Amino acid sequence: MVVMAPYTCGLDAAADVIGGKWKPRILWALHYGPRRFGELRKDVSGVTEKMLIQQLRELESRRIVHREVYHQVPPKVEYSLTALGESLNAALAPLDAWGADHLDELTATRSC
Amino acid sequence: MVVMAPYTCGLDAAADVIGGKWKPRILWALHYGPRRFGELRKDVSGVTEKMLIQQLRELESRRIVHREVYHQVPPKVEYSLTALGESLNAALAPLDAWGADHLDELTATRSC
DNA sequence: CTCCATACTGACTTCTTGGTAAGTACCTGA
DNA sequence: TCAGGTACTTACCAAGAAGTCAGTATGGAG
Numbered sequence: 001m002v003v004m005a006p007y008t009c010g011l012d013a014a015a016d017v018i019g020g021k022w023k024p025r026i027l028w029a030l031h032y033g034p035r036r037f038g039e040l041r042k043d044v045s046g047v048t049e050k051m052l053i054q055q056l057r058e059l060e061s062r063r064i065v066h067r068e069v070y071h072q073v074p075p076k077v078e079y080s081l082t083a084l085g086e087s088l089n090a091a092l093a094p095l096d097a098w099g100a101d102h103l104d105e106l107t108a109t110r111s112c
Numbered sequence: 113m114v115v116m117a118p119y120t121c122g123l124d125a126a127a128d129v130i131g132g133k134w135k136p137r138i139l140w141a142l143h144y145g146p147r148r149f150g151e152l153r154k155d156v157s158g159v160t161e162k163m164l165i166q167q168l169r170e171l172e173s174r175r176i177v178h179r180e181v182y183h184q185v186p187p188k189v190e191y192s193l194t195a196l197g198e199s200l201n202a203a204l205a206p207l208d209a210w211g212a213d214h215l216d217e218l219t220a221t222r223s224c
Numbered sequence: 225c226t227c228c229a230t231a232c233t234g235a236c237t238t239c240t241t242g243g244t245a246a247g248t249a250c251c252t253g254a
Numbered sequence: 255t256c257a258g259g260t261a262c263t264t265a266c267c268a269a270g271a272a273g274t275c276a277g278t279a280t281g282g283a284g
Contacts, residue, residue, distance in 0.1 A: 004222060005158065008137060010211030011204060013218045015136045017211075021272070024127045025120060037231055046117065048273065053232065062221045073281040074230040084214065091210035092123060098203035099122030099129075102196065106125045109174045110116060133242070149261055160243065165262065185251035186260040 017062055017088070022047050022055045024092070027081075030065060031089055034080035064088060129174055129200070134159050134167045136204070139193075142177060143201055146192035176200060 007013040018024055022044060029035060029043040041052055056079060059065040064085040070076040081089060099106065119125040130136055134156060141147060141155035153164055168191060171177040176197040182188040193201060211218065 007211070007215060007219065008157075009140055009208060010213070010215065011136045011140055011208035012211065013215055014207045014211035015130070016222075017218060018127070024123045028121055028123055038229095045120075049232070050234090050274085051272065054272090058223075061223075062218065069231095072230095073279095074228080075232085075280075077231065084217065087214075088210060091206040094203040094206050095126045096121060096123040098200060099119070099124065099126035101122070102199075103119060103122065103125055105196065106129060106174065107119065110128075111170075111173070150259095161262070162244085162264090163242065166242090181261095184260095186258085187250075187262085189261065 014088075014091070017064065018092070020055055020058070022051055023059065026052070026055055026059065027064070027085070027089055027092065028096070030079060030081050030085070034068075034078045037077050037079070040079065059085070126200075126203070129176065130204070132167055132170070134163055135171065138164070138167055138171065139176070139197070139201055139204065140208070142191060142193050142197070146180075146190045149189050149191070152191065171197070 007016070018027070025044045025047075026040065029040055035043065037052070040056075041047065041049065044052065056065060056067070060067050062084075063082055066080050066082050066085075068078045068080070070078070119128070130139065137156045137159075138152065141152055147155065149164070152168075153159065153161065156164065168177060168179070172179050174196075175194055178192050178194050178197075180190045180192070182190070
């Protein structure tokens with residue numbers, strides 16, 4: 001985008017941050033505490049390394065997740081939620097509950 | 113999609129429902145009560161007719177919005193939230209609040 | 225001297241989403 | 255007879271998101 005329209009409401013801004021196929025699931029995986037790259041790859045099943053990194057980088061640039069590098073061999077990198085990330089996850093909780101509550105309904109009306 | 117992976121959590125399901133460039137804003141516009149097609153087009157600034165209809169149809173098939181046709185000339189169609197839609201919007205409220213709270217931060221870290 | 229584990233990186237392709245612009249249907253009122 | 259107002263519908267194209275897959279760096283184990 002060359003010109004970016006300002007956010008029209010908080011929801012608009014939030015949607016921009018959690019947009020992308022994998023971000024909600026990454027956030028959810030991080031909910032349980034810091035995770036290494038390889039652990040996330042397993043937790044978020046189906047994600048490719050490329051996408052996982054890409055999404056993590058975006059979340060990092062938004063200051064939602066923190067990246068901690070341990071200078072070891074083999075390398076170790078841990079990802080964790082920042083305070084902002086924690087607050088985002090808290091705001092996401094009701095949405096998760098809603099989805100869980102209506103899971104059957106939502107599954108039934110999936111496009112197919 | 114030929115084979116669809118089951119939802120991994122409530123958040124996953126919810127994200128599927130509100131996914132798409134315009135759905136959050138449409139939902140938000142509907143928050144204030146029933147709206148005609150033409151009104152929504154103005155409320156959700158920037159949306160094209162095609163996209164608005166497409167997203168509304170998707171929300172309708174998920175039973176988030178209700179479509180009421182008045183057989184008049186010129187035609188009149190009103191869209192409103194169903195009970196499910198209302199509950200979704202309620203779950204979305206904290207997310208909107210979060211976005212509003214951190215609007216400056218989020219605007220500052222936009223990709224550009 | 226080679227292999228291993230881990231965390232990436234990059235080129236290339238495919239798939240999905242969104243945008244443009246034109247056209248349809250209907251009755252009313254001038 | 256013909257423009258006006260409303261809510262679509264369709265065909266086509268462009269942009270962006272995601273997937274595939276091969277390659278890189280490091281130092282210790284064997």
